[in-house]
Amino acid sequence: MQYSLSSREFAESTGDRVFYITYYDATGPNSHVPQESPRFMVINEENHAWETFGIDAGKRIPENHHDGTDSTSYWQQLLGNNLTCGNCPVAVPNLWQVRAGRADSNRDKNNIKEHGYLWGGVVVPETDASVLAEGIRRLAAAGWPPVCIFVCDLAWSVTAHLWDQAVAILGANDEVLLEPSLAAFKLDPSNDCEGRRYVGNNFGQPHRDYAYHDVFGLDSSETDEMPRVLSVWLPLVDVNLENGCMYVVPQAGDATGGRGEDGSSAPTFDIRAVRALAPAKAGTFFAWAGNTVHWGSSCTEKGENSPRISLAFVFRKKCATSDLRRAPLMREELRAGIDLNRRLELIEHSLACFEHWYGDTTTTRQRLHRIRSARGQFS
Ligand SMILES: O=C(O)CCC(=O)C(=O)O
Numbered sequence: 001m002q003y004s005l006s007s008r009e010f011a012e013s014t015g016d017r018v019f020y021i022t023y024y025d026a027t028g029p030n031s032h033v034p035q036e037s038p039r040f041m042v043i044n045e046e047n048h049a050w051e052t053f054g055i056d057a058g059k060r061i062p063e064n065h066h067d068g069t070d071s072t073s074y075w076q077q078l079l080g081n082n083l084t085c086g087n088c089p090v091a092v093p094n095l096w097q098v099r100a101g102r103a104d105s106n107r108d109k110n111n112i113k114e115h116g117y118l119w120g121g122v123v124v125p126e127t128d129a130s131v132l133a134e135g136i137r138r139l140a141a142a143g144w145p146p147v148c149i150f151v152c153d154l155a156w157s158v159t160a161h162l163w164d165q166a167v168a169i170l171g172a173n174d175e176v177l178l179e180p181s182l183a184a185f186k187l188d189p190s191n192d193c194e195g196r197r198y199v200g201n202n203f204g205q206p207h208r209d210y211a212y213h214d215v216f217g218l219d220s221s222e223t224d225e226m227p228r229v230l231s232v233w234l235p236l237v238d239v240n241l242e243n244g245c246m247y248v249v250p251q252a253g254d255a256t257g258g259r260g261e262d263g264s265s266a267p268t269f270d271i272r273a274v275r276a277l278a279p280a281k282a283g284t285f286f287a288w289a290g291n292t293v294h295w296g297s298s299c300t301e302k303g304e305n306s307p308r309i310s311l312a313f314v315f316r317k318k319c320a321t322s323d324l325r326r327a328p329l330m331r332e333e334l335r336a337g338i339d340l341n342r343r344l345e346l347i348e349h350s351l352a353c354f355e356h357w358y359g360d361t362t363t364t365r366q367r368l369h370r371i372r373s374a375r376g377q378f379s
Contacts, residue, residue, distance in 0.1 A: 069367075070374035072340055075151045078142055082131045083152040085340065105168035108287070112169060113226060116251040116292040119277055120285035123165060124158055124234060129282035132158070133236040133309045136186050145364060146184035146200040146309070147350050151343050159313065160334055162232050165285060166315035170230055177328040179314040180346055181353040185296070187244045187307040192298035199351070199358045202244055202296035202308075208267055209314060210290035212258040214321040228320035229290030236309045237282050243303030245278035246286060249293035258291045267293045290314070325349070344372050 068074045075085045111118035136146045186200040215227045239245045253273020299307040348368040351361040
């Protein structure tokens with residue numbers, strides 16, 4: 001879901017073509033200036049981003065702040081009665097934490113260490129997962145991308161709970177940060193069957209979120225070390241082989257773990273080792289070390305009655321390489337409360353992070369930017 005932060009380039013291999021992608025801070029004053037000199041320019045050959053919502057999707061999104069998009073109540077109404085969009089970071093935290101499941105952190109740690117990934121238990125109650133999934137459907141129906149679910153409090157309650165699980169695995173307590181690249185997926189079977197990209201699609205090419213040295217450090221020679229970067233993936237509906245699931249390459253099939261790869265070509269691994277993480281219930285906790293090879297499958301025709309909806313996060317230790325374009329989230333920040341403006345900022349940034357999968361997201365990011373501008377708060 002990320003890119004190699006050291007090189008700021010990412011190779012997406014499609015068939016026999018490799019595209020080199022360099023990131024721009026599309027929201028800043030120097031939006032045309034790459035963060036570092038690119039070896040190759042950005043490719044966004046086509047923008048299929050809105051096809052999932054229909055060709056007049058853009059029209060359904062109010063164009064300016066006079067329509068009220070800058071108000072909490074706009075989002076609140078859009079999401080319906082089951083979701084709140086206050087400034088409450090962890091909505092009803094105590095009650096929720098009691099209902100939520102706890103992971104077995106020793107087992108989880110061992111799985112990450114030995115296999116590079118873990119398939120945990122259900123840590124988010126099914127009712128909450130399905131309320132979030134419905135929120136994402138409502139956003140999509142109104143023309144907004146799935147990641148806008150992070151305007152609501154429950155998404156942050158879930159994030160806080162997953163954060164606890166990540167801390168239990170990575171250790172280091174408040175030293176664990178959340179990268180400002182949130183992902184939400186809502187697969188669209190008809191686009192998937194046509195092979196079209198759109199915002200919220202699966203990330204379908206085998207990839208490592210981070211380079212080996214980003215995950216274990218430059219001078220690491222210890223193979224039994226715990227990673228510093230953990231990707232977390234949470235399905236909000238039941239997933240199976242047909243509606244879009246995750247695939248991972250366990251360490252046994254990935255002898256190098258990415259050591260020696262330059263990040264500009266597709267990772268090499270033993271295809272016989274690949275594991276499908278399915279079937280799994282909504283709310284199941286999945287995680288992998290940042291350098292583990294993985295990908296998400298698209299939704300087939302057979303899965304069209306319940307296409308996959310999911311969330312993804314990257315938690316990392318403070319000492320690991322980070323996204324320098326936006327500040328990571330700290331636990332204290334979440335505890336103190338993330339206001340709507342910060343939520344929108346993160347959503348906008350996250351869209352930019354994944355354009356190499358989605359296609360161009362400029363129109364949506366500009367809308368979100370105007371909303372923040374109308375709220376008069378820029379960070
Ligand atoms: O959900 C998917 O399709 C891919 C997810 C992924 O690659 C990630 O979270 O890093």
